[in-house]
Amino acid sequence: MHRRRGEDPHRGNLPPAPRNAICRLCQSRVRDRRRRPAAGNEAVVRLHAGGARGTRGTNRCGLAQRANAGSNNLEAPERGSGVLVTTGDPHLSPPQPPFPELSTLRSELARLDESILGLVAQRQAIASEIGRIKAREGRSTRDFGQEKEVIGRVRRVATGLDLDPNFAERLALLLIRASLTVQEQDRVLASTKGEGRKVLIIGGAGKMGRWFARFLHSQGFTVEIADPAGPVGEFPHLNDWRTSALEHDILIVAAPLRQSAAILEELAARKPSGVVFDVGSLKTPLRPGLTKLFEAGVLVTSVHPMFGPDTDLLSGRHVIFVDVGVPEATRRARDLFSSTMAVQVEMDLDAHDRTVAYILGLSHAVNIAFLAALADSGEQAERLKQLSSTTFDAQLEVARRVASENPHLYFEIQSLNEYGASALNGLMSAVQQVRSAVQRGDEAEFTALMRRGADYVANVQPR
Structure with missing residues (x-):
């Protein structure tokens, strides 16, 4: 950031120091030093370091920085000499910060930070209400035209305030992302598509299994986890999925690829009535199991979420659906993401890999x-x-x-x-x-x- 003319380069863009308060501090300490008897060796009055340009060796009050014991004469120290070490005078007060205004300014920064966070909280509340209105009117959660307008406005305001418009744009994008996250989560929570429906997640103790458990639970699904690694939160748990009657509306295979391949083949032999899909990163290793499920007449499809388990906003994220010959199964799997802003893409199995x-x-x-x-x-x-x-x-x-x-x-x-x-x-x-x-x-x-x-x-x- 460019410095305004006349600014002290060592002080950055800080506001002017409270001059009167500093002057009173300096003068009172010098008077106090003069009243004390000589200590026989050099002592120091700790005053704040040199002031404005052109006043070498003095502070902002015009007072020199060094006092020799036994003398009322004040001498100017060498440039850059800093504060001398105090010796020998038990009456000297404890060392004081050379810039007493720092604590005041830092307190002001803390107050401003609290105010900024309070405004962000208000913005989030308004964004949440806007999201509810959009949902009620059937509008899309994300409005790219509005985002462009917000960013343009922010850049103009920043320029008028002598702020870097690029910094302001990055800040605006963070706020937009936070607003979209709130709106998307509210919309998912408002969805009732899962009411009265059950989901079994095989391998649900893994990272992506946990993500799907939270995601579907928020839509009202009753989620059950099957994983030998142990239970996940308060979700009902099975050590072995094979002990389940498989009377679920949706069965998700979220195990490692080799295990998923074997599980899909075993599921084909059980012929569950619900929709079955995996969430593997590859599909060619799963081809035999997916084919057997199709041949058994199971509602089977394949899904690949192109994001990690820490994702909280699906806007701009891709979810790939690989249809393996049962369009109804693919439609039902896609419907799980209809309340989000995820980009849904359909591909065939080989093109995917x-x-x-x-x-x-x-x-x-x-x-x-x-x-x-x-x-x-x-x-x-x-x-x-x-x-x-x-x-x-x-x-x-x-x-x-x-x-x-x-x-x-x-x-x-x-x-x-x-x-x-x-x-x-x-x-x-x-x-x-x-x-x-x-x-x-x-x-x-x-x-x-x-x-x-x-x-x-x-x-x-x-x-």
């Missing part, structure tokens, strides 16, 4: 390889972080999130996808092209690689 090989497989591999290369480099992570660039920081943050995920799940995504090898081969080929161009000193080839990538994403708008 070909795409996921790049969306998940390639992106995971890049970040795993990035961290592996750093770990083998001999450089300390903390030192690299201290000297990092914007690009490195962004890449490191993404890689850190990938590394914190379940490695067993990520290995399944790499190893069980029938189309996964093409993405990994493409990655190895691209790295080799970069390496070859650098080793041969071929700037034209290196430039062409970068431009080809830039052209590929030229029309992709950031979220």
